[in-house]
Amino acid sequence: MIEFDRVVKYYGTHRALDGVTFTVPDGCVTVLIGPSGCGKSTSLKLVNRLLEPDDGYVRVDGRPVKSFAVEELRRGIGYVIQSAGLLPHMTVQDNIGLVPRLLGRDKTWRRTRALDLLELIGLDPHSYARKYPSQLSGGEAQRVGVARALAANPPVLLMDEPFGAVDPLNRETLQNEFISLQRKLKKTVIFVTHDLDEAVRVADRIVLMQDGLVIQEAAPEELLGHPSNAFAREFVGTDRALKRLGRFSVSDYMSQDTSRVESEDHTSVPASATLREALSRILAVPSDQIPVRDAQNRILGSISLEAIRRAGYGGAST
Amino acid sequence: MVTDSGATVESWLVRKPVVFAVIIGATGVFLPLFTIREHRLDGGTGLSLLSASVPYSVFLTACLMVPVVISLVRMPARVRAGFLAGIGSVLIVLPWLLAATIGSSVLVERELGLGRVAPAGGFWFLILSGIILFSEFSRAAQGWTGTLLVVAISLCLFVMFWLGLLEDIAFIREYRVREERFFSELIAHLRIAAMAVGSAVLVGVPAGIASYRYPVVRKPVFSVVSGLQTIPSLALFGLMIAPLAFLSQRYPFLRQLGIRGIGNAPAIIALFLYSLLPILRNTYTSLSVMDPAVIEAGKGMGMTQKQLLFMLEIPVALPIILSGIRVASVQTVGNTTVAALIGAGGLGNFVFQGLGQAAPDLIVMGVIPIVVLAIVIDRVFGFFIGRAIPGVRTVE
Amino acid sequence: MKARSSLIVVTFIVLFLVFGSFVFSVSFRATILRVLFPATRELIYLRTGLPHMLGEHLSLVLLSSVLASLAGFSLGVFVTRSCGRDFLPLVRGLSNFAQTFPPVAILALAFPVLGFGFRPTVAALFAFGILPVLNNTIEGIESVDAGLIEAAQGQGMTPSQVLLQTELPLAARVIVAGIRTSVIINIGTATIGATIGAGGLGTVIIAGLVRNNTAFVFTGAVTAAGVALATDWLFSRLEQVFFNPQDGGRSGHDSTRHSS
Numbered sequence: 001m002i003e004f005d006r007v008v009k010y011y012g013t014h015r016a017l018d019g020v021t022f023t024v025p026d027g028c029v030t031v032l033i034g035p036s037g038c039g040k041s042t043s044l045k046l047v048n049r050l051l052e053p054d055d056g057y058v059r060v061d062g063r064p065v066k067s068f069a070v071e072e073l074r075r076g077i078g079y080v081i082q083s084a085g086l087l088p089h090m091t092v093q094d095n096i097g098l099v100p101r102l103l104g105r106d107k108t109w110r111r112t113r114a115l116d117l118l119e120l121i122g123l124d125p126h127s128y129a130r131k132y133p134s135q136l137s138g139g140e141a142q143r144v145g146v147a148r149a150l151a152a153n154p155p156v157l158l159m160d161e162p163f164g165a166v167d168p169l170n171r172e173t174l175q176n177e178f179i180s181l182q183r184k185l186k187k188t189v190i191f192v193t194h195d196l197d198e199a200v201r202v203a204d205r206i207v208l209m210q211d212g213l214v215i216q217e218a219a220p221e222e223l224l225g226h227p228s229n230a231f232a233r234e235f236v237g238t239d240r241a242l243k244r245l246g247r248f249s250v251s252d253y254m255s256q257d258t259s260r261v262e263s264e265d266h267t268s269v270p271a272s273a274t275l276r277e278a279l280s281r282i283l284a285v286p287s288d289q290i291p292v293r294d295a296q297n298r299i300l301g302s303i304s305l306e307a308i309r310r311a312g313y314g315g316a317s318t
Numbered sequence: 319m320v321t322d323s324g325a326t327v328e329s330w331l332v333r334k335p336v337v338f339a340v341i342i343g344a345t346g347v348f349l350p351l352f353t354i355r356e357h358r359l360d361g362g363t364g365l366s367l368l369s370a371s372v373p374y375s376v377f378l379t380a381c382l383m384v385p386v387v388i389s390l391v392r393m394p395a396r397v398r399a400g401f402l403a404g405i406g407s408v409l410i411v412l413p414w415l416l417a418a419t420i421g422s423s424v425l426v427e428r429e430l431g432l433g434r435v436a437p438a439g440g441f442w443f444l445i446l447s448g449i450i451l452f453s454e455f456s457r458a459a460q461g462w463t464g465t466l467l468v469v470a471i472s473l474c475l476f477v478m479f480w481l482g483l484l485e486d487i488a489f490i491r492e493y494r495v496r497e498e499r500f501f502s503e504l505i506a507h508l509r510i511a512a513m514a515v516g517s518a519v520l521v522g523v524p525a526g527i528a529s530y531r532y533p534v535v536r537k538p539v540f541s542v543v544s545g546l547q548t549i550p551s552l553a554l555f556g557l558m559i560a561p562l563a564f565l566s567q568r569y570p571f572l573r574q575l576g577i578r579g580i581g582n583a584p585a586i587i588a589l590f591l592y593s594l595l596p597i598l599r600n601t602y603t604s605l606s607v608m609d610p611a612v613i614e615a616g617k618g619m620g621m622t623q624k625q626l627l628f629m630l631e632i633p634v635a636l637p638i639i640l641s642g643i644r645v646a647s648v649q650t651v652g653n654t655t656v657a658a659l660i661g662a663g664g665l666g667n668f669v670f671q672g673l674g675q676a677a678p679d680l681i682v683m684g685v686i687p688i689v690v691l692a693i694v695i696d697r698v699f700g701f702f703i704g705r706a707i708p709g710v711r712t713v714e
Numbered sequence: 715m716k717a718r719s720s721l722i723v724v725t726f727i728v729l730f731l732v733f734g735s736f737v738f739s740v741s742f743r744a745t746i747l748r749v750l751f752p753a754t755r756e757l758i759y760l761r762t763g764l765p766h767m768l769g770e771h772l773s774l775v776l777l778s779s780v781l782a783s784l785a786g787f788s789l790g791v792f793v794t795r796s797c798g799r800d801f802l803p804l805v806r807g808l809s810n811f812a813q814t815f816p817p818v819a820i821l822a823l824a825f826p827v828l829g830f831g832f833r834p835t836v837a838a839l840f841a842f843g844i845l846p847v848l849n850n851t852i853e854g855i856e857s858v859d860a861g862l863i864e865a866a867q868g869q870g871m872t873p874s875q876v877l878l879q880t881e882l883p884l885a886a887r888v889i890v891a892g893i894r895t896s897v898i899i900n901i902g903t904a905t906i907g908a909t910i911g912a913g914g915l916g917t918v919i920i921a922g923l924v925r926n927n928t929a930f931v932f933t934g935a936v937t938a939a940g941v942a943l944a945t946d947w948l949f950s951r952l953e954q955v956f957f958n959p960q961d962g963g964r965s966g967h968d969s970t971r972h973s974s
Contacts, residue, residue, distance in 0.1 A: 652816020
């Protein structure tokens with residue numbers, strides 16, 4: 001668990017953090033979000049002590065970060081930044097093995113680890129291990145950046161707009177890969193972004209910040225359903241109900257009843273999709289329900305406009 | 319380049335550089351190949367290949383036709399490039415062989431025992447056409463072909479020289495007369511250049527770091543150093559004389575150190591000032607192109623200050639700084655030639671002696687090693703910059 | 715800030731006047747040289763006047779640089795057109811290779827080929843002066859964003875319109891930087907031209923070196939340095955006036971080979 005306790009940070013006379021307090025529970029993704037200059041990146045850098053607070057405490061597992069030797073602390077925390085920050089004169093393999101090398105791991109261990117991690121992030125180990133960063137595309141470099149952060153198997157991962165420099169199509173792929181990776185690894189992640197869609201997609205919890213203050217700290221559904229003040233309402237936007245549907249899975253809201261759907265119906269939706277997608281597809285057909293299929297294209301049941309509306313409304317009311 | 323393996327015959331026919339090289343080579347056949355001189359100051363008479371030797375003319379024409387034929391025959395692009403680069407190498411070596419055979423036999427024929435064969439237009443044109451073919455195709459041949467051919471060319475020339483086949487060539491004559499002095503001047507040349515560049519590294523690198531760290535320093539340092547580089551070398555050498563002469567008169571211990579108004583001291587100081595700009599500028603650039611994100615990533619991963627310096631900053635900056643030293647070295651080797659005018663040692667002495675005596679062969683003899691030196695230094699640096707630190711694009 | 719810049723202007727005017735008087739007024743020059751070299755008896759080189767040598771020097775440089783710039787520029791444009799593309803790698807390779815040659819080597823070789831005098835020197839300066847212009851023309855044109863060229867073509871521009879209205883204006887800064895490098899190198903190499911009888915400011919330097927007369931050497935060196943610095947300054951003003959004055963001074967493209 002990581003705790004921020006009334007943290008204050010000045011840049012010159014500018015109060016960048018004005019008494020920030022929130023907690024990051026273990027094993028889930030906490031997203032810091034807000035307009036630029038709200039203090040989200042600053043908060044992140046206080047955790048691995050790239051910055052030091054002027055007042056208040058940052059604690060990891062109850063222990064103030066100040067009490068750690070700074071290099072030891074950083075080697076135990078994975079760090080991913082926007083432009084990947086791969087060292088240009090080292091191969092992909094050596095980049096991934098860098099933190100283990102700092103920790104004194106031997107060469108064979110590092111190589112095996114690098115190959116395993118490349119496999120994990122979906123890059124062919126044998127064609128990528130010996131490439132240099134300049135030979136990678138933006139998306140590939142970013143994946144390697146994630147692999148590097150995971151190399152020493154740290155329990156905590158700090159991600160500072162990790163997919164910000166990647167084009168929108170690739171960004172969505174990377175987000176999905178990150179989500180499935182996190183399902184396996186269960187790291188404690190602090191993830192900074194200014195993109196609400198990204199936050200809604202990856203977050204277990206969202207901390208909304210503005211001008212160095214925490215505005216709201218909540219689960220994404222909660223933030224979208226009940227923004228706590230005018231700023232939060234404006235920030236989540238007028239389509240917040242739609243965005244919120246993106247958090248619910250079709251499989252949770254479909255009916256098992258297959259009697260009312262015709263099997264040759266062209267428009268259907270996979271069970272793994274979100275209610276937002278389902279809504280979009282229903283709106284494109286004359287009927288108000290469509291079949292739900294599984295990965296093998298078998299019909300599992302159906303999802304109706306009514307069920308989606310109920311989910312959206314019900315969520316907002318509870 | 320010729321990497322397109324599926325190139326059609328037509329596109330090969332119109333490959334302009336091949337045609338260009340062949341035309342230059344053919345011009346060489348008609349121009350005088352050598353000037354036959356009775357003695358070093360004789361104007362001499364021209365000797366063209368056609369008038370001197372029919373078999374050789376036929377052979378040479380065949381050599382020049384080969385690229386055209388190769389261009390027409392269907393074969394993999396790499397093989398074709400290899401062949402063409404090979405022909406280029408032959409054209410580079412051939413003129414020397416012609417000098418050793420035709421040239422020497424003409425001297426015997428005309429009973430000019432002490433005469434000399436001075437390379438003329440045709441000689442250089444043939445070599446130029448060879449260089450064009452070689453440089454155009456050795457890269458396309460890929461792998462070690464280019465390197466092997468360079469080694470083969472050097473070996474051929476060296477063996478010819480070793481066996482004494484080239485003795486009748488005019489500038490080799492000049493070299494033989496001054497063999498010992500040649501080596502002492504060569505060493506003097508290298509020593510002056512090395513001392514100048516060495517001290518420029520010692521000053522330029524810290525100055526570059528300082529101008530990066532303290533922006534206040536940057537402008538004055540850069541404008542002074544780039545102003546220095548603007549001044550003509552002879553003028554800068556000249557400007558060193560008066561103050562150094564004054565100092566050495568004033569302080570006898572300086573005179574004991576060998577510091578006088580003329581000679582090596584003013585030369586080294588002026589060359590040092592000249593070398594500063596490339597080194598200073600590249601050091602500054604190497605620091606300013608360092609991606610702050612990479613430094614932050616390094617810190618974020620828990621690198622200590624020392625690890626950051628040795629594992630990140632130096633490896634990234636080194637190739638750029640080395641390119642600066644490369645430019646400075648090549649330039650200094652050239653300018654050391656001029657230093658001979660203010661009484662410093664070095665190969666420039668031969669050049670200016672040759673100019674003073676209106677002896678062209680002596681000039682050529684002085685210029686060739688200077689050019690070779692500059693090229694070799696450039697290539698050696700290029701090799702190390704390319705090999706030692708891969709992955710980083712060198713900024714030149 | 716304003717006071718500082720007017721101070722700079724005053725300094726420049728003073729420097730300019732002092733330099734001009736040094737070159738054109740024999741008595742002024744003699745006064746200065748007498749202060750600096752009290753032991754030297756012969757202070758003024760009498761065989762040729764300093765203004766005359768300056769004129770020779772400038773005509774050497776002007777003639778060779780104009781020709782070299784035209785040649786280098788045309789060749790650079792040619793190898794970046796579709797009809798000359800075949801030559802691009804060759805020209806680029808040879809030109810990079812030839813730039814390793816010291817300018818003084820080219821100058822020295824001009825004598826065996828062309829003999830002594832003004833014209834061989836111009837030829838040598840011309841030959842070497844082509845290279846920076848050529849390199850920068852190629853580099854400047856090649857670095858123009860391919861998307862911009864496509865956009866220009868897409869608007870229906872003919873190839874020559876694309877060249878004149880898109881490529882050259884965008885490459886101009888780099889090309890001018892090449893011309894600047896070329897001119898500065900030529901001013902330097904022309905000084906050495908005195909050794910092959912070209913005249914110019916090198917004449918008095920060489921005479922001073924031969925006769926062990928430091929005042930002569932100083933006279934020529936200061937004048938040559940002044941000409942080079944003034945020319946360089948003129949170019950930097952020119953670049954500031956005509957191009958985006960973002961970095962004022964040298965662009966990153968001039969090739970640091972202001973040698974000889």
